[in-house]
Amino acid sequence: MDQASPQFELVAQSPGHPNGTDYDVVSYFPWTLEDYQSFSECRNMDWSNPNVVGMWHGVVKKWIGVAAVCGRNNRQSVIRFVRTSPRNPLQLLHQAEIVTGPTEAVGIRCICWSFDPKTFAPLVVLGGMSGNIIVYSPETRSIFSVLRGHGGRITSLNSHPRNPHIIASTSRDKTARLWCLDLPAEMKISSTDPEANRLGPMFGSPLTGGEKEGLGPGRCFAVTIGGHSDGHNATVLHASFHPEVNILATSGVDHCIKMWSFDLPPPPTAPEAVLVNLVRPIFSTKFLHHAMVSCIHWLSPSLLVSQSAQSQTAEQEPFPAKLVVWKWLAYQTYKNVVTSGYEYVKDSLNATDSRKK
Structure with missing residues (x-):
């Protein structure tokens, strides 16, 4: 029997770095020429203006097919x-060494792309061992901003599908945080829960004692409260934005999957913003997986896929790693409430009352 022909062919391989760099994560520029049509919520963007669309097309043509590859050596990230491209499978554009934190916290373990909503200039958002989030500009080859607030290692980063300047991060501190990259660093931030201010990052506390929240643009505007009866009780491993409405799905070491509803932040011209503590998810389950849920993604407005690792304890047989495709049955009800507001709720209650009669 003839051996089957290979489905893939290695066409190029990156040369090694002289300082012994280990590469951990890679991400391609994610957008196409027509993706601007999904950015209708982006602030101050008149997509009916051909010049604005032309500016977007210029950025995409320059960066499409470009991958950001991140790693670490003995000294820094x-x-x-x-x-x-087909003609040149591996063309090195440039390389940079980035200080992400103390020497013992060197390493970039997660990455996503974003852009400056004023110019569409691409930004690469980096996170890792230090707990700091670094926003790097490949256009200027410099640090755009540094975001601080998490109390542990960053485990994932994702950009909003309709507002790519909004970023979700997850961490070992049991929280997920939402960041807006166009909020000025000097904007005053107040918390919705004064008690949380005394309890640390796990409970949505802003930094205290004169500590800076970061350098450059970008502020945190929402935190899922960890360690709470309704929040994650262990490391949050992954987050994914809903494709149509403002919902963030999270998964973690506690075997749980949760969904959180949130509001978009105020415009950059607002005098202040509120750091919203998201205390209660709109959905929560721990019955889909018997081990830590390492990632979750939306396949459609009501369909999700989640993955768990193998679980093994001394007391029981191991549970194998599992990939689950499942449906959120309450999505249409949630959407009706969001779009129709209290009128929909009132009609539903009236219908319930009439059935009781």
Whole structure:
């Protein structure tokens, strides 16, 4: 029997770095020429203006096919930008070494792309061992901003599908945080829960004692409260934005999957913003997986896929790693409430009362 022909062919391989860099994560520029049509919520963008659309097309043509490759060496974190194309499978555009934190916290373990909503200039958001989030500009080859607030290692980063300047981060501190990259660093931030201010990052506390929240643009505007009866009780491993409405799905070491509803932040011109503590999810389950849920993604407005690792304890047989595709049955009801507001709720209650009669 003839051996089956391979489905893939290795066409290029990155040369090694002289300082012994280990690469951990890679992410391609994610947008196409027509993706601007999904950015209708982006602030101050008149997509009916051909000049604005032309500016977007210019950015995409320059960066499409470019991958950001991140790793670490003995001294600091490293990021490479490479272009892949049929003619030149691996073209190194540039490389930068980035200080992400103390020497013992070197390493970039998660990455996502964003952009400056004023210019569409691409931004690469980096997170890792230090707990700091670094926003790097490949256009200027410099740090755009540094975001601080998490109390532990960053485990995932994702950008909002309709507002890519909004970022979700998850962490070992049992929280997920939502950041807006166009809020000025000097904007005053107040918390919705004064008690949380005394309890640390796990409970949505802003930094205290004169500590800076970061450098450059970008502020945190919402935190899912960890360690709470309704929040994650262990490391949050992954988060995913809903494709149509403002819902964030999270998964974690506690075997749980949760969904959180949130509001968009105020405009950059507002005098202040509120750091909202998201205390109660709109959905929560721990019955889909018997081990830590390492990632979750939306496949459609009501369909999700989640993955768990193998679980093994001394007292029981191991549970194998599992990939689950499942449906959120309450999505249409939630959407009706969001779009129709209290009128929908009132009609539903009236219908319930009439059935009781």
